[in-house]
Amino acid sequence: MAAQSYIAISELHPNFSHPKVAGIIIGKTDVKSFPDRKNIGTDRFTFGFTIKDSPDFFINVTAWGNDGYVNGLSSSFSIGDCVTIENPLVANKDPEKGDRFCPTTPGLYRLLVTEAHSQVRLCADVYTIEQLLPLIHLPVKDSRDFYSLGDIEVNGQRLDGTVINILAAVKSIGEPKQFTTSDGRKGQRLEVKLFDDSVSSFPLICWDREAIQLVQTLIPKETVLFIADAKISFDNFRSGMAATVNSKTIITVNPDTREASLLFSYAKEVSESGALDQDEKPEDVPVDSIIDVYTVSQLKQKAQESPEVFFGITYSFISKLDLDSSVSKVIKTRCSRCKFQVSEDAESCTNQLCPGRDQALSATTGFDLLVDFTDHTGTLPACTLRSPVAEKTLGCTADEFTSLTDDERTAMKWKFLLERCKIYVKILPSTKMRTGIRGMIVDCSLADPGEVKQHMSALL
Known part of the structure; x- marks a missing residue:
């Protein structure tokens, strides 16, 4: 550390009087309270944080005191801030007690701060801050020691x-x-x-x-x-x-x-x-557990109010279904490992970052359609309809589809186009879509007119 007035964490010792330490906060816990055994009826408050001042050294700090002091101190800094601590108590770690619940640190000691003896402030020294900031991006464990x-x-x-x-x-x-x-x-x-x-x-x-x-x-x-x-x-x-x-x-x-x-x-x-979006499996919930019915505008509104994924039913017309475009636009082959689109005759995945790109290609081929659906309140464009849901909806496998004539494909398209369908849909937030949301069709079939009448009258 440049400023000589700071003691390095690696050199701290209980014998030091009035130590002064600087570090960047790499961890912090919530404030907790405990009944004070000395003053019955009152609570003591505490929280912990961990500071680092060099690539290899960091130390746990615990603050103790009354409600006002501890909550005030806790709210004065966050993870990523640089702080100076004056006159903390340097204490031996106690693996049997509190230290069991703190991050594991390399040294023998921990720091205690209290209102009466210590001061914790945001660091104001620009040189020290510049030395400390890069440390926030260094893991506290060996960077190769992790599980995938x-x-x-x-x-x-x-x-x-x-x-x-x-x-x-x-x-x-x-x-x-x-x-x-x-x-x-x-x-x-x-x-x-x-x-x-x-x-x-x-x-x-x-x-x-x-x-x-x-x-x-x-x-x-x-x-x-x-x-x-x-x-x-x-x-x-x-x-x-x-x-x-x-x-x-x-x-x-x-x-x-x-x-x-x-x-x-x-x-x-x-x-x-886009492979991450495609990877959202439509079967996240059983279809028969989806019961909420929405108009298209209600689906859009709910998606804008909350970025969470949700499921619903809509009784809508399929307004775009390009079954009669070229087969390569309807049926696609994707790498099983990373979901990247590949050509059917590829021997390995062309995605440079695929975990299996050095191995023989493992791929799945199936329907991969973008469908629009529309009701009296609007249209939800470019919803995904993929195998196996597409095969069930269309009543035909991808292999069977490739052997159909153009007329047969057009006939299949008109079986659904402009027909009212009961569509089970999963709605996901999507930054790529102009609307900000994307639909995945989880199940789709021609709707029963009596069921439509019953639900639509409730939604109107």
């Missing part, structure tokens, strides 16, 4: 309950959900979907306000995370693995490492190819 999302899924329940490091890109960020526990405490939960070149969607759950605030600033599909010490568990509700951010976890945003740089390039490529 594919590794986690392959190891499955053997990892249940373990704490591991993950390198992954951000696919989407949900909305925070508020709740109240049975004993009246308020809480919140936010889910981030991660992806990498082995898995297209994997849940990361955040419960802490600090973690939620951090992830809400990230840009989906343009951010890579190194998540040190994420808790892995088997999620019964999803019947799959999920990762959770806890008080030990430190998230490094866009790490300055070779592995992260490769993943960042992959994320950019698949995002631009």
